[in-house]
Amino acid sequence: MRVITGSARGRKLRTPDNGDIRPTTDKVKEAMFNIVQFSVEGARVLDLFAGTGQLGIEALSRGAAQCVFVDRAAEAVRLVKENLRTTGLEGQASVLRMDSIAYLERARGFDLVLMDPPYAGDLLEKALNLIGRFDILNKNGIMICESDRSLALPALPEDRFARREYLYGRIKLTTYTRSDL
DSSP: OBOOSSTTTTOBOOOOSSSSOOOOOHHHHHHHHHHTGGGOTTOEEEEETOTTSHHHHHHHHTTOSEEEEEESOHHHHHHHHHHHHHHTOGGGEEEEESOHHHHHTTOOOEEEEEEOOOSSSSHHHHHHHHHTTSOOEEEEEEEEEEEETTOOOOOOOTTTEEEEEEEETTEEEEEEEEOOO
C-alpha cells in the first residue's frame, strides 16, 4: 500500500500484521480520489473508520489542509500515527481513538468525509442515518463511502444531498454531495 500522488507520493504505508483491518486497494483509492479531485485542495477532511489512515493521508498528500482520523481500535490508531510520521504529515492531523458513530454526534464543518468501515456489520448504515439528521458537511461538501457492491445504503434527505454510485468490481463507491446551502 502506498500514497498515490502529492507531497508524500510513493511512500509505503504500514498495513496490519493481522486481517483485522482491510485497506482500500490502490485501484479503488485512485478512483475515489479521481471522483473528489477538485474538492481536496485546502479541505478539512474526516477519515472515519480510519484503519491504516491511508485515505486521509492521501487527502493530506494531495493538499488537504487538515484531517481528523477516527477509529476505535488501538492497532488502527497506532498504524495511523506511524503512517503519518512516515509521510511527514502528522502536523496536519488529529488522531482520535474513539467510537466513530459517537464521534459523529459532535462532528461538524467538514469539506470531505471519507468512510470505509468494515464490510461486515452495519456501521456505514448507522453513520449515514445519523449524518442525515444534522449538518456535518460545509457548503459543497462531499461524503464518499466504500462498501460491498451488494449493500443498499440508506437515502439521505434529497433536499440536502445529491447521491451518485460508482462500481468497481465487487466494490461500490457512493458519494453524497451537500446541495442545499
